[in-house]
Amino acid sequence: MIGDAAALLVIDPQADFMPMVEGGPEPALSAMARLVQAARAAGLPIVVTQEVHRPDLIDFGRELDGEEPVHCVEGTSGVSLLPDFQPRAGEHLIRKRRYSAFFATDLDLLLRGLGVRTVIVCGFLTDVCVHYTCADAHQLDYCVRLVAEACGGSTLAASEAVFAAVERLQHGALVGLEAACGTVPRAVA
Amino acid sequence: MIGDAAALLVIDPQADFMPMVEGGPEPALSAMARLVQAARAAGLPIVVTQEVHRPDLIDFGRELDGEEPVHCVEGTSGVSLLPDFQPRAGEHLIRKRRYSAFFATDLDLLLRGLGVRTVIVCGFLTDVCVHYTCADAHQLDYCVRLVAEACGGSTLAASEAVFAAVERLQHGALVGLEAACGTVPRAVA
Amino acid sequence: MIGDAAALLVIDPQADFMPMVEGGPEPALSAMARLVQAARAAGLPIVVTQEVHRPDLIDFGRELDGEEPVHCVEGTSGVSLLPDFQPRAGEHLIRKRRYSAFFATDLDLLLRGLGVRTVIVCGFLTDVCVHYTCADAHQLDYCVRLVAEACGGSTLAASEAVFAAVERLQHGALVGLEAACGTVPRAVA
Amino acid sequence: MIGDAAALLVIDPQADFMPMVEGGPEPALSAMARLVQAARAAGLPIVVTQEVHRPDLIDFGRELDGEEPVHCVEGTSGVSLLPDFQPRAGEHLIRKRRYSAFFATDLDLLLRGLGVRTVIVCGFLTDVCVHYTCADAHQLDYCVRLVAEACGGSTLAASEAVFAAVERLQHGALVGLEAACGTVPRAVA
Numbered sequence: 001m002i003g004d005a006a007a008l009l010v011i012d013p014q015a016d017f018m019p020m021v022e023g024g025p026e027p028a029l030s031a032m033a034r035l036v037q038a039a040r041a042a043g044l045p046i047v048v049t050q051e052v053h054r055p056d057l058i059d060f061g062r063e064l065d066g067e068e069p070v071h072c073v074e075g076t077s078g079v080s081l082l083p084d085f086q087p088r089a090g091e092h093l094i095r096k097r098r099y100s101a102f103f104a105t106d107l108d109l110l111l112r113g114l115g116v117r118t119v120i121v122c123g124f125l126t127d128v129c130v131h132y133t134c135a136d137a138h139q140l141d142y143c144v145r146l147v148a149e150a151c152g153g154s155t156l157a158a159s160e161a162v163f164a165a166v167e168r169l170q171h172g173a174l175v176g177l178e179a180a181c182g183t184v185p186r187a188v189a
Numbered sequence: 190m191i192g193d194a195a196a197l198l199v200i201d202p203q204a205d206f207m208p209m210v211e212g213g214p215e216p217a218l219s220a221m222a223r224l225v226q227a228a229r230a231a232g233l234p235i236v237v238t239q240e241v242h243r244p245d246l247i248d249f250g251r252e253l254d255g256e257e258p259v260h261c262v263e264g265t266s267g268v269s270l271l272p273d274f275q276p277r278a279g280e281h282l283i284r285k286r287r288y289s290a291f292f293a294t295d296l297d298l299l300l301r302g303l304g305v306r307t308v309i310v311c312g313f314l315t316d317v318c319v320h321y322t323c324a325d326a327h328q329l330d331y332c333v334r335l336v337a338e339a340c341g342g343s344t345l346a347a348s349e350a351v352f353a354a355v356e357r358l359q360h361g362a363l364v365g366l367e368a369a370c371g372t373v374p375r376a377v378a
Numbered sequence: 379m380i381g382d383a384a385a386l387l388v389i390d391p392q393a394d395f396m397p398m399v400e401g402g403p404e405p406a407l408s409a410m411a412r413l414v415q416a417a418r419a420a421g422l423p424i425v426v427t428q429e430v431h432r433p434d435l436i437d438f439g440r441e442l443d444g445e446e447p448v449h450c451v452e453g454t455s456g457v458s459l460l461p462d463f464q465p466r467a468g469e470h471l472i473r474k475r476r477y478s479a480f481f482a483t484d485l486d487l488l489l490r491g492l493g494v495r496t497v498i499v500c501g502f503l504t505d506v507c508v509h510y511t512c513a514d515a516h517q518l519d520y521c522v523r524l525v526a527e528a529c530g531g532s533t534l535a536a537s538e539a540v541f542a543a544v545e546r547l548q549h550g551a552l553v554g555l556e557a558a559c560g561t562v563p564r565a566v567a
Numbered sequence: 568m569i570g571d572a573a574a575l576l577v578i579d580p581q582a583d584f585m586p587m588v589e590g591g592p593e594p595a596l597s598a599m600a601r602l603v604q605a606a607r608a609a610g611l612p613i614v615v616t617q618e619v620h621r622p623d624l625i626d627f628g629r630e631l632d633g634e635e636p637v638h639c640v641e642g643t644s645g646v647s648l649l650p651d652f653q654p655r656a657g658e659h660l661i662r663k664r665r666y667s668a669f670f671a672t673d674l675d676l677l678l679r680g681l682g683v684r685t686v687i688v689c690g691f692l693t694d695v696c697v698h699y700t701c702a703d704a705h706q707l708d709y710c711v712r713l714v715a716e717a718c719g720g721s722t723l724a725a726s727e728a729v730f731a732a733v734e735r736l737q738h739g740a741l742v743g744l745e746a747a748c749g750t751v752p753r754a755v756a
Binding site: 250251252254255256287288289292316317320321324327328329330331332333343346347350351353354356357358359360361362 | 628629630632633634665666667670694695698699702705706707708709710711721724725728729731732734735736737738739740
Binding site: 061062063065066067098099100103127128131132135138139140141142143144154157158161162164165167168169170171173 | 439440441443444445476477478481505506509510513516517518519520521522532535536539540542543545546547548549551
C-alpha cells in the first residue's frame, strides 16, 4: 500500500447511500473490497466511518434542507454497514453526524494515536462525505490519497469535479486502484 | 428544574470510576438518581456520557501518564454504565475518549439541535471529567449549573477547589440538589 | 438583505488571490462591493476573512503540496486586504491559516455571539476557501446563501461545480446578487 | 530546557490580569523572564498568548457572568502584552477569546507545524487560562510541564489546587524553575 504511516478510510459503506450513487455502487464496492484486502495484507490500520442519526432527527442539522431525504437513522436497516465492510477485530469504527468524518468525532485523535500521516480514502458519496473528509484531512496536515475507482458519487460530473479539486490541493493525491494496492509502481499507475 | 432550555448532563456513571471516588460514590449516586427523576418529570433532555477506550489502548493519549490506571476499555465490565443511568428511549448517550464531554464528540451539535442553553451537570469525577466538561460548556457559551451533592471526586479537597473554580466563572453556577430539582426556590437553596 | 439574523462573510479579498481568478476578479469585486454596501445599509454584521501565514512558513500545513505557491505571508504586500474591503469600525476581521474560515478560528464563536443564523457568502476562491467555508457553515447548522456573481474561482468549471454542490446541500442556497441585496424579491431572482 | 521537541507557552502576560494576581505578579514575572531567556538560549520555540476581546463586547461569551470584569478589550491599554513578553521576530503570538489557548485558535496547528510534543507552561491566571490550557494540551496528547513559580493565580489556594490537578493528570508535570531552565538536573529539582 501507499507510503508509510498510512491508514485506509472507508467512508460510509451503508445501505442508505447505495441508491444515491449514479450508475450504481457496484464498481466502487468491488474496488473498495480490494483496497480493504490489500490494507489487511499490508497490516495498515483500517477505519470505517458510519453516518448515524438519532431517531428523533434532532441531530440532522441542515442535512435535510437539500437533496437528501432522511437517512442513516439509528435502528433502521439503512444505517447498517454493508456486510463486506464491517470492521474486524483491531479495525476501527467512527460514528459521525455530519459529512466530514473529522467533524465532531475522534478521528483525528485516533489517527494521531496510530501515528498515521497519510489517509487513503474511498467510499460514498464522492461529492459529499468523501470530499469534505478529504478537505479536513488536508487542513489537518494529512497526506491525502483518493482512489477514484473506489468512490461513488451522486453524479459523475460532481465526482469528476471532486477529483480535480482534491488533486489541486495536493498534487499526486489521485491514485489508481492498482497503485494504491501496491500491485504496480505508483509512477506507472 | 432550573431555568429554560436546560438539559441534564450525567457524566461518566461507570463502574471503573466508582473506586476512585473518595468517600465512596453512594451519596452522589443517590443525588444523581433524584436529578434524573426530576429531569424526566420536567421533560428535560437527559444526556449521559460514557468514556470508552479501544481495546488496543491506542486512544488513551496521555491519560495513562498520571494517576489513573487503564480504565473504561471496550468489552470490559468496567466500561459499563451503572444500570440506574442507562439512557432510556429518547435520552442521549455521548461516547467520549477524553475528559471533557465536548472534546472530540458531537455533544455541542446535540445540545444546539435540542435548543439547550443551560447544562445542569453531575457525575464523576468532579475534579476531572466534570470540571473540564463544565469549563468547555462555559467556553461554548452555555449557562452552567453544577450540583455539588451529585458529584464525586478523587479527593474532597480537589472537589472543593472545582466548586470554587466553577462558581468563580459563573456566579450562581453552584446549585443545591433541591433547588436543581425545583422542589425549593433557587434563591432559598 | 436576506432573511433574519444574517451576516455577510467576505472571504479573503486579498492581493495574492487576485491573479488566481480565472477571467480576472473584477466582476466579483464589483458585486462584492455592492453586497457590502447593502449589508451596511441594512445594518447586517460584516465579517471579512484574511488568510495569513507566518514568515517562517511553519503554518502552511499541506497548502504548498498542490497548485498554490507561497501566499499571504505576513509582512508581504500580497497578504493585504484590498482597500475596498477593509473592515470599518464595528465590522469584524477573522484571520485564518487554512481554507475554511471556521477552521482553527473563532468565527463560530463570533457568529453565535452576534446571534447569526444565516451566512451570506462571497469572495475568493470559489472552489477553495469559499467552498469549504460554506461546507463548514452548513455542518455547523447555519443557513448558507452563496452569491455566485460575487465569487471568483480558479476555473469557471470548478466554480460551477461548487455552486451545484452548495445548492445540493441546501436548496435555495444559491442566490442572485439583486435578491441578496434585497432590491428584488427573492422568489423573482 | 526540558526534553525534546518542547516549546515554551507564555500565557496572557497582559496588563489587565496583573491586579488579579493574589500577592502580586512580580515573583511570577521574574521567573517567566528567566524561562523566556532560557528558551531563547536553547533555541526553543516561544509562543505568547494574548486574550483579546472586541470593543463591542460581542465575543465575551459567559466570561462576564462571574468574577472577572470587562478585560482585555482591543484598543485599551489593559490588553497590551507587558513589554518584557512581546514576541520577537521568529516567536509566535496566539490571540484568543476564551481561557484555553487551544480554544478557537490555531495553537494546535502551530505546534504540530513546529513538531512540538511538550509544552512548558507559565503565565496568568494559574486557575483559569493556565489551567484550561494545560488541560487541553493534555487532551491533545502533549506532554505538559508546568512551572509553578512562573505562574500567578487569583488565589494561592486555587493555584495549589491546579498544581495538584495537573500533576495528577501527568506525573512529573510540575517542574521547578531551575529544572525547567536546565540549570539543574530534573531529578534533583
